[in-house]
Amino acid sequence: QVQLMESGGGLVQAGGSLRLSCTASRGFLSTNNMAWYRQASGKQRELVARIDRVGSTVYSDPVKGRFTISRDNAKNTVALQMNSLKPEDTAVYYCNADPRRLTAAQAMAAPPFDFWGQGTQVTVSS
Secondary structure, eight states, rough: OOEEEOOOEEEETOOOOOOEEEESSTTTTGGGGEEEEEOOOOOEEEEEEEETTTOEEEGGGGGTEEEEEEGGGGGGGEEEEEEEGGGGEEEEEEEEEESSOOOHHHHSSOOOOBBBBBOEEEEEEE
């Protein structure tokens, strides 16, 4: 059974950087659109960034210009580089795989596909 495995979370001061990684079984990531979501305490899970099969990316407004999503299909890895972190970025970050063929706009509006990693905690101190 395919699983998504996140890593790279931790505690960082405001203004710092973290890099999250998500890995899966060989060949799995290349056939799916991949995304990172986050869920802060007491809030709904929200889309952070998405990268489709051909490498097109989309970001939520709060992270534009600070976060970068990338994929390396040969290494079966999707990464989220997070720079200039803010306390409001504190959340559990989840990797998501989505086989649906949606446009970027549709993906931003649609409910997430129910295939998740276990999540990794990111805490940004002020």
